[in-house]
Amino acid sequence: MEVRLRRVYEPVSSDDGKRILVDRVWPRGLSKDKARLDEWEKDVAPSTELRKWYGHDVDRFDEFTRRYEDELDEPERAAALDRMRESAGQGPVTLLTATKDIDHSQAAVLAARLRGASGGG
Structure with missing residues (x-):
């Protein structure tokens, strides 16, 4: 299975x-045409x-990963x-x-x- 990570920009x-795109909020300043999703x-x-809570604080990444892994078991997220x-x-x-730091993002966990x-990376 080939899964890559990139910034949408x-x-x-x-x-x-x-x-x-795996962000909940549309990327600032990017048109849908340019994103080519x-x-x-x-x-x-x-x-x-x-x-x-996470706020892209790298010191919180391990705990963010643990909490996010739990969220990924919820039915709506599991279906996605x-x-x-x-x-x-x-x-x-x-x-x-x-996100600027892809290695410490939800995309890495996904x-x-x-x-x-299991976990980021």
Whole structure:
């Protein structure tokens, strides 16, 4: 299963495969045409409460990952994750986020989950 991570602001690459935005909020200053998304799976994004608590504080990433993993077991998020897993089974998938630090983002946690691991990375 080939799952990649990229910032949504980066240029589209020919090897992106299916491009899926995994943020709950639309990326600031980006038009839908320029984003060139195949899907926007906002249902898989962390809750607003968790996102605000985390605030992209790297020192909180391990706890964020633990809490987000719990959220991913909730029915709505689990269904969105299943859709993404199905897409990834059909070819390369690139998870997109507006976050600057991709390695410490929900996209990294999702990629690990899709690849069959637990936690970020």
